[in-house]
Amino acid sequence: MSVILILILASLAVALAFLAGFIWAVRSGQFEDTCTPAMRILSEDDAGKQGTPEAKEATSGVGRQPGGS
Amino acid sequence: MSTAIEQSLTGAPEQGLKSLTLGAPGQPGVVPGHPEQPLTAARSPSPADVTSAPEPVFGDGKDAFHRVPDFTRKESDAVERVPTGFGGRETSRAGDGELSCFHCGEPCPDPSLTKDNKAFCCRGCLFVHDLLAESGLGQFYDLSRHPGVRVRRSAKRQQWAYLNDPALQQRLLDFTDGKVSRVTFQIPAIHCVACVWLLENLFRLQPGIGRSQVNFPRREVTITFATEKLPLSDLVALLASIGYEPVLTLGELEARKGDPARKRQWLQVGIAGFAFGNIMLLSLPAYIGLDSLSGPLFKIISGYLSLALAAPVLLYSASDYWQSARLSLRQRVLTLDVPIALGLAALYAQSAYEVVLGRGNGYLDSLAALVFFLLCGRVFQQKTYDRMAFDRDYKCFFPLSVTRVTAAGEESVAISNLRVGDRLRLRNGELIPADGRLLSGPACIDYSFVTGEAVPVAKAPGEYLYAGGRQIGGAIEIETVKAVSQSHLTSLWNHETFQKERASSLNTLTNRYSRRFTLIVIAVAVGAAVFWVAAGEAGRALKAFTSVLIVACPCALALAAPFALGTAQRLLARMQVFVKNALVIERMAQVDAIVFDKTGTLTAGAAEGVAFRGMADGRWQMANTGQLSALEEGWVCAVARHSTHPLAVRIAQSLADKVLAEPVEGFAETPGCGIGGRVQGHEVRLGSRAWLAAGGATSLSTALPSGVAQGSVVCLAIDGTLRGAFVLTNAVRPETEQLLRGLGKHYELALLSGDNERERERFRDLFGSDAPLHFNQSPLDKLGFIRGLQESGRRVMMVGDGLNDAGALKQSDIGVAVIEKAGAFSPASDVILEAGRVPRLSEVLILARKATQIVRLSFGISAVYNLAGISIAAAGILSPVICAILMPVSSITVVLFACGATNLAAKRAGLTR
Numbered sequence: 018m019s020v021i022l023i024l025i026l027a028s029l030a031v032a033l034a035f036l037a038g039f040i041w042a043v044r045s046g047q048f049e050d051t052c053t054p055a056m057r058i059l060s061e062d063d064a065g066k067q068g069t070p071e072a073k074e075a076t077s078g079v080g081r082q083p084g085g086s
Numbered sequence: 087m088s089t090a091i092e093q094s095l096t097g098a099p100e101q102g103l104k105s106l107t108l109g110a111p112g113q114p115g116v117v118p119g120h121p122e123q124p125l126t127a128a129r130s131p132s133p134a135d136v137t138s139a140p141e142p143v144f145g146d147g148k149d150a151f152h153r154v155p156d157f158t159r160k161e162s163d164a165v166e167r168v169p170t171g172f173g174g175r176e177t178s179r180a181g182d183g184e185l186s187c188f189h190c191g192e193p194c195p196d197p198s199l200t201k202d203n204k205a206f207c208c209r210g211c212l213f214v215h216d217l218l219a220e221s222g223l224g225q226f227y228d229l230s231r232h233p234g235v236r237v238r239r240s241a242k243r244q245q246w247a248y249l250n251d252p253a254l255q256q257r258l259l260d261f262t263d264g265k266v267s268r269v270t271f272q273i274p275a276i277h278c279v280a281c282v283w284l285l286e287n288l289f290r291l292q293p294g295i296g297r298s299q300v301n302f303p304r305r306e307v308t309i310t311f312a313t314e315k316l317p318l319s320d321l322v323a324l325l326a327s328i329g330y331e332p333v334l335t336l337g338e339l340e341a342r343k344g345d346p347a348r349k350r351q352w353l354q355v356g357i358a359g360f361a362f363g364n365i366m367l368l369s370l371p372a373y374i375g376l377d378s379l380s381g382p383l384f385k386i387i388s389g390y391l392s393l394a395l396a397a398p399v400l401l402y403s404a405s406d407y408w409q410s411a412r413l414s415l416r417q418r419v420l421t422l423d424v425p426i427a428l429g430l431a432a433l434y435a436q437s438a439y440e441v442v443l444g445r446g447n448g449y450l451d452s453l454a455a456l457v458f459f460l461l462c463g464r465v466f467q468q469k470t471y472d473r474m475a476f477d478r479d480y481k482c483f484f485p486l487s488v489t490r491v492t493a494a495g496e497e498s499v500a501i502s503n504l505r506v507g508d509r510l511r512l513r514n515g516e517l518i519p520a521d522g523r524l525l526s527g528p529a530c531i532d533y534s535f536v537t538g539e540a541v542p543v544a545k546a547p548g549e550y551l552y553a554g555g556r557q558i559g560g561a562i563e564i565e566t567v568k569a570v571s572q573s574h575l576t577s578l579w580n581h582e583t584f585q586k587e588r589a590s591s592l593n594t595l596t597n598r599y600s601r602r603f604t605l606i607v608i609a610v611a612v613g614a615a616v617f618w619v620a621a622g623e624a625g626r627a628l629k630a631f632t633s634v635l636i637v638a639c640p641c642a643l644a645l646a647a648p649f650a651l652g653t654a655q656r657l658l659a660r661m662q663v664f665v666k667n668a669l670v671i672e673r674m675a676q677v678d679a680i681v682f683d684k685t686g687t688l689t690a691g692a693a694e695g696v697a698f699r700g701m702a703d704g705r706w707q708m709a710n711t712g713q714l715s716a717l718e719e720g721w722v723c724a725v726a727r728h729s730t731h732p733l734a735v736r737i738a739q740s741l742a743d744k745v746l747a748e749p750v751e752g753f754a755e756t757p758g759c760g761i762g763g764r765v766q767g768h769e770v771r772l773g774s775r776a777w778l779a780a781g782g783a784t785s786l787s788t789a790l791p792s793g794v795a796q797g798s799v800v801c802l803a804i805d806g807t808l809r810g811a812f813v814l815t816n817a818v819r820p821e822t823e824q825l826l827r828g829l830g831k832h833y834e835l836a837l838l839s840g841d842n843e844r845e846r847e848r849f850r851d852l853f854g855s856d857a858p859l860h861f862n863q864s865p866l867d868k869l870g871f872i873r874g875l876q877e878s879g880r881r882v883m884m885v886g887d888g889l890n891d892a893g894a895l896k897q898s899d900i901g902v903a904v905i906e907k908a909g910a911f912s913p914a915s916d917v918i919l920e921a922g923r924v925p926r927l928s929e930v931l932i933l934a935r936k937a938t939q940i941v942r943l944s945f946g947i948s949a950v951y952n953l954a955g956i957s958i959a960a961a962g963i964l965s966p967v968i969c970a971i972l973m974p975v976s977s978i979t980v981v982l983f984a985c986g987a988t989n990l991a992a993k994r995a996g997l998t999r
Binding site for chain 1: 283300360368
């Protein structure tokens with residue numbers, strides 16, 4: 018009998034962890050734009066990489082240094 | 087005598103803007119090509135033009151600003167992937183053997199402009215291609231086919247210099263701390279995955295750019311950059327040079343409205359759903375009758391757990407309902423939120439009572455379910471369309487900068503910094519930002535968006551010009567007389583109509599029904615209690631009282647409207663009719679009068695309206711004889727293309743398929759008269775009859791034949807012989823006649839136009855004999871007319887497209903804005919419609935009426951469930967299980983019915999074609 022109570026509490030704890038994750042995701046703005054992330058994953062390698070402008074990259078095709086313009 | 091109105095190439099009717107003209111009416115005068123400015127062709131460049139990108143012509147639909155995907159393309163269709171390597175890609179060939187540009191996909195007129203086996207249409211595309219190659223961004227071409235955007239307007243860096251003004255930057259930037267700044271631009275040219283990728287890799291093109299993030303549905307990009315290394319003007323210049331020029335209108339200076347409510351809604355739904363699921367699981371033993379087996383401890387613990395889970399639901403997820411109920415009680419209006427709040431309170435109180443007594447979970451599962459379903463309905467109802475802006479005012483139409491002429495020379499200055507008395511220089515296609523006086527250069531102003539006049543008005547120096555008009559032709563100079571916000575046009579927005587929000591419609595169908603509902607429920611609850619007290623069972627009386635309040639589920643009631651109207655809203659969106667929110671559909675069903683604007687709404691100055699009447703032997707021929715040969719049409723098109731006058735542009739557009747890539751020698755445009763040039767050795771002249779006669783064209787004896795439809799007439803002479811005339815009518819959009827006849831049966835119609843009376847007869851036919859037709863209406867006149875109709879008790883729908891309709895659209899009960907293509911400007915409205923869909927208006931209204939009927943039927947269904955539930959409750963035998971079954975079942979039935987019936991109604995109304 019007491020086992021079921023422990024199980025219920027344990028599963029509730031896990032569920033609460035997931036709820037916390039959901040709340041974090043909403044607050045960090047991940048639900049604001051559900052369309053563009055889907056498009057981003059279609060481009061390979063380092064799309065979305067943040068810019069140090071001097072970053073070297075290994076892209077397909079031309080493997081030259083990025084020039085300033 | 088012929089009723090045709092003959093006009094010269096510029097011909098503007100003498101009554102200009104009725105209440106706007108001051109001084110003498112303008113004389114006909116076309117703007118000559120300014121001597122220093124090359125007359126550049128408007129469309130695809132002839133070989134001679136490859137070296138410089140052509141100037142955009144007002145109305146040219148394909149410049150980089152408005153390169154947006156086909157209106158019907160859904161966002162998910164934007165993904166295209168051609169998985170070939172960058173280096174080895176072959177030039178694609180268009181079906182007819184023509185080369186298409188590797189960068190932008192447009193036809194390449196100059197086959198010699200190639201690099202590495204790839205063809206390009208212009209140097210601009212080649213430049214961007216090389217730039218991307220140097221910066222290691224070649225993957226751009228792998229992600230989509232012809233992903234590039236053609237740079238139509240080679241901009242100079244100084245053009246953006248005004249952006250470095252700190253006061254302006256403060257309003258334009260999202261954030262800045264001196265070192266790092268963040269700005270959000272709207273870029274309509276974003277249309278595919280490759281665009282997203284390129285813009286997010288902008289840091290590789292320019293040092294100083296940090297992070298950039300694209301929001302594709304809104305066509306926005308947010309860029310973080312180092313202010314010291316990269317001035318804002320250079321950033322915008324970079325974007326423009328690769329074809330992604332941002333939209334910079336006065337509206338960009340307004341604070342961007344955030345949407346924190348959205349996040350809150352997601353959280354509320356999430357928490358309610360979480361609690362709903364878990365409480366139901368905890369209540370499961372009670373449903374199947376096993377709870378007594380596990381001993382009293384289980385009941386107590388699960389009871390308190392459920393209570394704890396339900397508390398955030400009550401306090402946080404349902405908080406909007408508490409607030410709304412309190413507000414509506416304060417206003418003494420019974421909305422649906424009152425019985426909802428009542429029900430929630432009763433549910434929680436009764437359940438708390440039962441939990442404390444150790445009797446189980448009470449009704450907490452129904453509580454959580456109720457809140458969860460209600461919130462789902464609200465989310466469904468509040469569908470928004472990110473690309474459509476329903477709240478624009480004139481600021482989004484005006485550009486951000488204009489060229490000011492000072493003693494020191496020309497400079498680009500922000501409109502917000504303009505002072506009275508400034509001298510401004512406006513080139514072809516530029517907007518007049520403030521009321522002013524024309525200083526130099528004959529002007530030809532297109533006021534169609536501002537007053538609705540279909541034909542551009544010619545103005546002479548010294549005349550007063552109104553803000554919002556667009557200059558066509560060469561450059562002019564004006565002196566500002568009023569500040570931008572005080573101009574005649576923008577003062578419209580000071581009218582009280584714009585000051586108040588639309589009276590928040592608490593008077594929806596749902597709220598009206600819920601008034602009766604609440605009163606009946608309270609009456610039954612009290613009645614039941616009294617009955618049981620009288621029958622001697624006081625305990626049962628209390629139970630009956632709370633049970634009635636609990637089970638009288640406003641849930642189904644509250645879901646009927648959101649789901650029926652929300653489904654209707656989505657169905658309409660599939661038809662390219664975008665509705666601001668679901669409640670607009672309910673208002674549409676109550677409309678009984680429809681007012682139309684003329685220019686741009688019912689008519690369109692498109693290539694369809696051009697017809698040619700031949701002339702031979704001094705006599706006009708019947709229609710369809712004496713037509714030009716294909717070669718002659720090519721000559722005419724070649725000459726007409728060099729002019730920027732709207733009539734010449736339309737002629738050229740209608741003959742566009744016959745265009746010859748032949749140079750035109752000796753092109754000359756004579757103000758007020760016509761244009762002429764030599765093609766392949768033949769002299770081609772287009773213009774007014776008088777001018778052609780003076781130039782020696784023979785056989786000009788007779789007037790135009792009767793039966794020529796009203797419109798502008800442009801005569802044509804080839805090699806000195808008058809060959810005939812082009813008759814240009816402002817074509818009424820096809821199917822308009824059918825639409826008006828159909829609507830005329832059920833609605834009162836009216837026409838309000840800012841144009842003059844010359845088309846009255848034609849529209850009298852279309853509208854029937856009863857409908858009021860008013861011309862020469864100013865924006866305030868239109869507003870007043872609508873108000874008059876409303877005061878006589880009618881519900882008015884206004885259909886319009888321009889700034890001159892803004893007041894009328896705001897005042898009317900439903901404002902429908904018509905736009906030519908996605909991303910074009912539309913004044914604030916409730917519904918946005920693509921121009922080609924105007925004929926479907928009758929079907930839209932039918933769907934709105936049907937959807938409202940479906941809402942009423944859904945109320946009926948929910949009433950049946952409520953009847954059953956209340957009967958059980960009043961007898962005092964309600965138990966949590968019954969409640970837990972009744973609530974979801976009724977909700978789901980109502981939702982399924984509402985969605986299904988609306989879909990069926992749409993199919994029957996023919997909307998899913």
